[in-house]
Amino acid sequence: MDVNELELHPRILDAIKRAKLTVEKTLCLSAADLSRLTKLSTSDVGHLLYEVSKSVPRIPMAIALDIKEERCHASLKVRYVKTGCEVLDDFLRGGILSQGITEIAGESAAGKTQLCMQLCLTVQLPCHMGGLAGGAVYICTEDVFPSKRLHQMIKYFNRKLGPELEMQLAVGDHIFVEHASDQESLWKCINQRVPVLLARGMVKFIVIDSIAALFRGEYDFSEAAKRAHHLRSFGDQLRKLNQQYNAPVVCVNQVSANMKGDSEYGRYEFIPALGLSWSNLVTCRLLLSRTSMTIDINDPDTGNNAVAKVRTMEAMFAPHLPRDLCYYVVDAKGVHGLR
Ligand SMILES: Nc1ncnc2c1ncn2[C@@H]1O[C@H](COP(=O)(O)OP(=O)(O)O)[C@@H](O)[C@H]1O
Ligand SMILES: [Mg+2]
Numbered sequence: 001m002d003v004n005e006l007e008l009h010p011r012i013l014d015a016i017k018r019a020k021l022t023v024e025k026t027l028c029l030s031a032a033d034l035s036r037l038t039k040l041s042t043s044d045v046g047h048l049l050y051e052v053s054k055s056v057p058r059i060p061m062a063i064a065l066d067i068k069e070e071r072c073h074a075s076l077k078v079r080y081v082k083t084g085c086e087v088l089d090d091f092l093r094g095g096i097l098s099q100g101i102t103e104i105a106g107e108s109a110a111g112k113t114q115l116c117m118q119l120c121l122t123v124q125l126p127c128h129m130g131g132l133a134g135g136a137v138y139i140c141t142e143d144v145f146p147s148k149r150l151h152q153m154i155k156y157f158n159r160k161l162g163p164e165l166e167m168q169l170a171v172g173d174h175i176f177v178e179h180a181s182d183q184e185s186l187w188k189c190i191n192q193r194v195p196v197l198l199a200r201g202m203v204k205f206i207v208i209d210s211i212a213a214l215f216r217g218e219y220d221f222s223e224a225a226k227r228a229h230h231l232r233s234f235g236d237q238l239r240k241l242n243q244q245y246n247a248p249v250v251c252v253n254q255v256s257a258n259m260k261g262d263s264e265y266g267r268y269e270f271i272p273a274l275g276l277s278w279s280n281l282v283t284c285r286l287l288l289s290r291t292s293m294t295i296d297i298n299d300p301d302t303g304n305n306a307v308a309k310v311r312t313m314e315a316m317f318a319p320h321l322p323r324d325l326c327y328y329v330v331d332a333k334g335v336h337g338l339r
Pocket of ligand 2: 112113
C-alpha cells in the first residue's frame with residue numbers, strides 16, 4: 001500500500017514523505033522513533049499509527065457460537081466444496097474447507113492434479129448440491145494443463161448431472177486456466193487477473209498446481225529467510241483473496257522423501273516441500289501417496305474389468321479433521337474413495 005492512500009492530514013503526509021517512510025517502515029518503528037524521524041507531535045504520530053494499522057488486513061472477529069450458527073461475516077461461515085465422491089467427503093467431514101488454504105501434497109502421479117480438476121467441476125454445482133455455484137481458476141506452474149483428461153472427466157460428470165443441469169452449468173466453460181512459469185507471473189496473476197475474476201463473480205475457487213515448482217530450487221541455503229519472506233507475501237495475498245471473496249484456495253505441493261529406519265528395512269517418509277514458513281500459511285494439509293496395492297475395478301470407458309492402483313489420502317493437519325488415512329483410486333471418471 002502507498003502512503004498516499006492513507007487518510008492523513010497533508011501536514012502529516014508531507015512529514016512522512018520527507019522522512020522517506022513507507023507503510024511497511026512505519027509499522028516497524030516505535031512512536032518515539034517516528035516522532036524523532038518526522039518531527040511530528042505525539043498526537044500526530046498516534047494518528048499516523050492508527051491510520052497505518054487500519055490498512056493492515058485483519059481477520060474479522062467472531063465468537064464460536066456466531067460461527068456455529070452462521071451469524072458472522074461471510075468469510076467466517078463454514079462451507080465445504082464436495083469432492084464428488086461420498087467416501088472422500090465423509091473422510092473430509094464435508095469436503096474441502098472454504099476458509100484458508102488447503103494444501104494437497106504428494107509424490108508424482110499420486111493423483112493431486114486429478115483431485116484438483118475434480119474439485120473444479122464440483123465447485124460449480126449449486127450450493128444445495130455441495131458446490132459454491134461458481135467457476136474455478138486453475139493456475140498451472142509445472143506442466144501444461146491436461147485439458148484432454150479434463151474433458152474425459154467432464155463427460156462422466158455431465159452424465160451424472162443429467163441433460164438439463166448439464167446445459168445449465170456448462171462446466172467446461174467456467175474453468176479459467178492460467179499459466180505462470182515464474183514467481184513474477186504468479187504474483188501478477190494472483191494480484192491482477194484472479195481478483196478481477198473473483199470480483200466479477202466468474203470464479204469462486206482457486207487452484208495453484210503447484211506452488212512448490214516456483215519456490216523450490218530458486219534459492220540456495222543462505223537464502224532461506226528471503227524465500228520465507230517471498231512465500232509469506234504469496235500466502236498473505238492468497239489468504240486475502242480467500243477472506244475477501246470467501247473463495248477456497250487449493251495449493252498443490254511436492255514432497256521430499258526421507259529414509260525412515262535403517263536403509264535395509266527402512267521405508268520412505270514423504271515430507272511436503274517448502275518448510276515451516278509455508279506450513280504455517282496452510283490451514284489444512286492433505287498428503288496423497290501411492291501404495292503397492294491394486295484392486296480390480298470396472299473400467300467405465302470399456303465396461304471391462306481393469307486394475308487400479310490403490311492410493312492413500314492422509315489428513316496431516318486441519319482444524320476440522322483428526323489425523324487419519326483413507327484409500328482411494330483414480331479411474332476414467334475421476335477420484336474415488338474406498339470403504
Ligand atoms: N483416464 C484415466 N484413467 C485411469 N487413471 C488415470 C487416468 N488419468 C490419470 N489417471 C491416473 O492418475 C495418475 C496421474 O495423476 P496426477 O493427478 O496427474 O498426478 P500428480 O499427483 O503428479 O498430479 C496416473 O498415474 C494414473 O494412474
Ligand atoms: Mg500434477
